[in-house]
Amino acid sequence: MRNATKAADQAMSKDPAVGLRAVAALRRLTESLEALQVANARARDWTWQEIATALGVSKQAVHQKHSNRVPDQGKA
Amino acid sequence: MFERFTDRARRSLTLAQEQAVFLGHDFIGTEHMLLGLAVERDGVGGRILQEVGLDEDTLRAEVGRRMPPGAALHLRPEDGDALAELGIDLAQIRERVESSFGEGALPTARTGKVPFTALAKQALESSLRSALALGHNYIGTEHVLLGLARTEGGVAAEILDDVITVGDISERVIMKLRGMGHTG
Numbered sequence: 001m002r003n004a005t006k007a008a009d010q011a012m013s014k015d016p017a018v019g020l021r022a023v024a025a026l027r028r029l030t031e032s033l034e035a036l037q038v039a040n041a042r043a044r045d046w047t048w049q050e051i052a053t054a055l056g057v058s059k060q061a062v063h064q065k066h067s068n069r070v071p072d073q074g075k076a
Numbered sequence: 077m078f079e080r081f082t083d084r085a086r087r088s089l090t091l092a093q094e095q096a097v098f099l100g101h102d103f104i105g106t107e108h109m110l111l112g113l114a115v116e117r118d119g120v121g122g123r124i125l126q127e128v129g130l131d132e133d134t135l136r137a138e139v140g141r142r143m144p145p146g147a148a149l150h151l152r153p154e155d156g157d158a159l160a161e162l163g164i165d166l167a168q169i170r171e172r173v174e175s176s177f178g179e180g181a182l183p184t185a186r187t188g189k190v191p192f193t194a195l196a197k198q199a200l201e202s203s204l205r206s207a208l209a210l211g212h213n214y215i216g217t218e219h220v221l222l223g224l225a226r227t228e229g230g231v232a233a234e235i236l237d238d239v240i241t242v243g244d245i246s247e248r249v250i251m252k253l254r255g256m257g258h259t260g
Contacts, residue, residue: 012161012162013161018158018161019161021154021158021161022158022159022161022162024158025151025152025154025155025158025159026159026162026164028150028151028152028155029151029155029159029164029166029169032150032151032182032183033173033182036173036177036181036182040177
């Protein structure tokens, strides 16, 4: 909470090191959430095609990226 | 197990870890071990890879093609502060995620070390067996290469399979060792 309050009180730093670090962290957050949601969708029997559509990417892309991380419960 | 590894073989494993991190992967797979051998280019393993056209750059491109980069899944300990700069409260996000998906659903990476995959561990064991089969009491880069080639289902074996057979690797290893002392 302390950090969030600090950020709300202040403008964003113009230091590229700070800005780039934030972007990298944001990317890791999105990747983490994506992996979590894809695993959740697979566990709920969503097909790769349905997941790809929801994410707005191709089925190939989502399958290649996640198939080796998510336990494969079905062939889709 | 690692005490039997030669300096070069050991270094190739450290390099494998570096390559994994460099590619944004949070695991060491057989593909990173293969890259490690290529970077350790003066080892017997690295020299054989060069002979069949798998130098460091070619191999890195090949690995990147098969295993897309940017696959780093885990947040880092410093990310909370970095995100606060954007006004994002990571603690709050984690709390919401964990209340739905359970504790540890949004894990934070331990800094530094990335773990070996099951197949990579299998390849290490296969390296040991390859050394024993040749009557060697050490594990050199040549044995790691053989171990990788023999680990079916691994990305390294897939890449090697396209250019060279296990038998051919074995022959090259024996020929190379015949022409020199044991310095793998």
